[in-house]
Amino acid sequence: MKLWGGRFERGPSEVFERFSESLHFDKRLADVDIRSSQAYARALERAGILSADERERLVAVFEDLRRELRSPHFFADATDEDVHTTIIRKVKERLGDVADKIHTGRSRNDLVSVDTRLWLREQIDATCSTLDAFLEALLAIARRYADAIIPGYTHTRRAQPVPWAHYILAYFEMFARDRERLQEARRRVNVMPLGSGALAGSGFPIDRDAVARDLEFEAITRNSMDASGDRDFLLDFLYAASMIMLHLSRFAEDWILYSGEEYRWLELGDEVTSGSSIMPQKKNPDSLELIRGKCGRVFGAFNSLFVTMKGLPMTYNRDMQEDKEPLFDAADQLLASLEMARVVVESAKLDPAAPLKAAEESWAVATDLADALARNGTPFHQAHRLAGQVVLASIKSGKKPADWTAEELTGFAPEFTPDMIRFMHPAEGLKTRELPGGSGPDTVARALDEAETRLRAWRS
Numbered sequence: 001m002k003l004w005g006g007r008f009e010r011g012p013s014e015v016f017e018r019f020s021e022s023l024h025f026d027k028r029l030a031d032v033d034i035r036s037s038q039a040y041a042r043a044l045e046r047a048g049i050l051s052a053d054e055r056e057r058l059v060a061v062f063e064d065l066r067r068e069l070r071s072p073h074f075f076a077d078a079t080d081e082d083v084h085t086t087i088i089r090k091v092k093e094r095l096g097d098v099a100d101k102i103h104t105g106r107s108r109n110d111l112v113s114v115d116t117r118l119w120l121r122e123q124i125d126a127t128c129s130t131l132d133a134f135l136e137a138l139l140a141i142a143r144r145y146a147d148a149i150i151p152g153y154t155h156t157r158r159a160q161p162v163p164w165a166h167y168i169l170a171y172f173e174m175f176a177r178d179r180e181r182l183q184e185a186r187r188r189v190n191v192m193p194l195g196s197g198a199l200a201g202s203g204f205p206i207d208r209d210a211v212a213r214d215l216e217f218e219a220i221t222r223n224s225m226d227a228s229g230d231r232d233f234l235l236d237f238l239y240a241a242s243m244i245m246l247h248l249s250r251f252a253e254d255w256i257l258y259s260g261e262e263y264r265w266l267e268l269g270d271e272v273t274s275g276s277s278i279m280p281q282k283k284n285p286d287s288l289e290l291i292r293g294k295c296g297r298v299f300g301a302f303n304s305l306f307v308t309m310k311g312l313p314m315t316y317n318r319d320m321q322e323d324k325e326p327l328f329d330a331a332d333q334l335l336a337s338l339e340m341a342r343v344v345v346e347s348a349k350l351d352p353a354a355p356l357k358a359a360e361e362s363w364a365v366a367t368d369l370a371d372a373l374a375r376n377g378t379p380f381h382q383a384h385r386l387a388g389q390v391v392l393a394s395i396k397s398g399k400k401p402a403d404w405t406a407e408e409l410t411g412f413a414p415e416f417t418p419d420m421i422r423f424m425h426p427a428e429g430l431k432t433r434e435l436p437g438g439s440g441p442d443t444v445a446r447a448l449d450e451a452e453t454r455l456r457a458w459r460s
Helices: 014-020 023-046 052-068 083-103 108-144 164-189 208-214 224-229 232-258 286-310 318-347 353-361 366-375 380-397 406-412 418-424 426-430 441-459
Strands: 149-154 157-163
Touching: 023 052, 023 083, 023 108, 023 208, 023 318, 052 083, 083 108, 108 164, 108 224, 108 232, 108 318, 108 441, 149 164, 149 353, 149 426, 157 164, 157 353, 157 366, 157 426, 164 232, 164 441, 232 286, 232 318, 286 318, 353 426, 366 380, 366 418, 366 426, 380 406, 406 418, 418 426
Parallel strands: none
Antiparallel strands: 149 157
């Protein structure tokens, strides 16, 4: 069965049919295709095109098909070009010519758009829920080791001491922005295009607002040509998905390093690591490496659709069929990666002594020492130079910050005072950084409480 053909004397070649067929991937839209058709049947009744009996029979058959979708054999006999044709064919087999009325005033163009929007709206909701679960795991591990101190890094070099919770909350903020992007994308997705027809709008008095309410859309599209050729809403989602994967990839890179032998801060659970087929000692962070690797697939999906849409003239073009596979793959990889990241965090254990030792043995406290001089009246550039000279002298003599005494420090330069020796210990400098957004212990404790409050609000 085809939804077109009267104008043609011959059917398409086998090669063209095989080349253009999309059922093998767009069958994922079957459930939303049925639901949008049920809503459209009700709209056709309101427009006087279907009788109440016809609408009732159509909606009932569609509902039967929804139940049958649970069977793995639903598409077994399908040789149709797409999912929309399969559904209509199955309805026609049961209802006859009444089924032909369902397409009155409706094009596959606005049908594809509404189905994709319905599917993606639900996918975004599922993604947000999975992201929230990952964020909950992050906050839990921040809370579990709230007193731990680690060195923060710039240029991959030890920079300044920070609380472990402050480090984790940095990722929380990244993913909170990602969540906002998803919600913004959802608002653009949640606009109802039915009634736009192929491009010029329906020739029948379809109550578009009523259809939107029926399908729980927030609004209707404003221009039929734009609706027909629009895939911006997919690009919005794919951009948001790419940003989440970018942040997951950075997170994965950190934890791959921090769980390695050179750091030994983290122990990843056996359930998220694997061994080597030849090296018995290996415990490989494969779960994190796969997250990092799948980032490229999602980036590629965004780029694929972005380039596909680049030169298309108004309005619908068959090129746009190429939107589904990158969309579906990106959505799948994103959801799986977030779920995997959650399990990684839940299984991880931090050894607080290891990062604290790294912070204590390095000169991550040098800025705290320079700040102490500046607070005591030394111009900061001079304070910076003096602290740097202490570091240089220590490197030459093999001294660590904790090896210095108050007498040695005050003897090094008259600007130093005995009480400044306390800043040779990472925890002391942190106490000076209590401004909002800073790494002071009290500030971080409040930020952790506030993050947990935000997450509860999102999940409610």
